[in-house]
Amino acid sequence: MSKIKPRTFKGARDFLPEDMLHRERILQVMRDIFKKYGFDPVETPAIEYLDVLTGKYGEEADRLIYRLNYKNGTKDEAALHYDLTVPFSRMVAMHPELNLPFRRYQMQPVWRADRPQPHQGRFREFYQCDVDCIGTDSMIVDAELIAITHEILSVLKIPGFLIKINNRKILNGISEYIGAGDQFSDIYTSIDKLDKVTWTEVEAELKEKKVPSSAIEKLHSLISKELTLDALKNELKNIEIAQHGIKEVEEVISYLKILNVPESHYKFDVSLARGLDYYTGTIVETKLPAYPHIGSLNGGGRYNGLIASFGGKDTPAVGISMGLDRIFTAMQQLNLIEEVKTATKVLVGNFGKETLEASLKLVAYLRANNINTEFYPEDAKLKKQFSYCDKKNIPYMCIIGESELQENKISLKKMKDSTQVSLSLEDIAAAIL
């Protein structure tokens, strides 16, 4: 067999323990908070029929769906899921018996045939951690999802995050107001960039897209004022759809105040657009303004029509997706990741046949006391065993050699400061912190 150069698929990564221990912790923080807010877990297959996925995300994103080269061109054509929202909506449409309102969380890898940019936290295989609630139009849920975002990022000690809030109805209203007609989405993808480029550049791009200059001017007057919600409300007073959207945002913000989400961490932002086609109301996205190159840490919104598109009942829905890989990338770049190599607390040394039984009994005792314990499996030189323990940053090493066996004691060494004590079995668990 010819040798194959080992490599990972572009945009996909291996994770060694020093990364995985942190990733598992982040997942655990999210899981605990999701449950605390009353959400229960579900899972859907990584693979779906292609037609279940297409036509929901918009033309651009549809091209990024990973199609499997299997039964191509037949009705069995399949693809890897692109996100968790669409498969979840499909699942809901298949389960009309669900007791509404239904709250679920879901944490799984998804795949996108994108150009990876690791520095920005962008990969082809990455974890999404979704929380969604279906079956209610109440803005209380939209606010709760923002509260969840705030709580997770606070527990993870991520500084300076900003949750941007907008509403598709406002965007539709603005489009109507400036008379942009069907160029609405072109305009918004340009405006979405405003936090990175200047208005002049956006203006040039809009002209290139052949947006009428009257529309551009009207848009500029809306954007350049750094409009507050109140000002926007006044400006768009004759646009019914915009008034609906503004009222929803006001409602969400009023609940955020009651839920104690600090105002410094969220902001109404009329330039937030988001590309996915299925959003209908609230849209949110969390960024680190001090690190603009890192993509959004989460994103989401209301998608009231999606479930009905699968033939299910017309069911309102709202959700957000936390990006594990974005959060992890941000934490790495913010130096919030302390170096950890193992979860093991104790290494029990191996001194050969005579002491094997006593050593294994110690191992069993430590494990019975919930202390993560590893036994060195070979009768190697002590130097080698110590070196192994040291390199792996295991905090303690236990030794039972001939002398310890005779005295019925155990030597416990704290690796960090080289202190060593002789203890009996019953005292050993308490001595390990």
Add this chain to the structure above:
RNA sequence: GACAUGUUAGCUCAGCUGGUUAGAGCAUCGGUUUGUGGUACCGAGGGUCAUGGGUUCGAGCCCCAUACGUGUCCCCA
């Protein structure tokens, strides 16, 4: 998809205007110590200089092509 930039040991890199047998640090393994790690010293293994072609007496270095990587834009988690 657009633009920029890079590819020399497992990793980070040096390698002069083209000139013998391509180097260093870190990492790995072994030794100095057969019951005690980190430090120090000694030693060992590890390279088709991304691939293919061209120029030249001679190419890691110059030229062309290809592949792959990285960064920014677009879009997103």
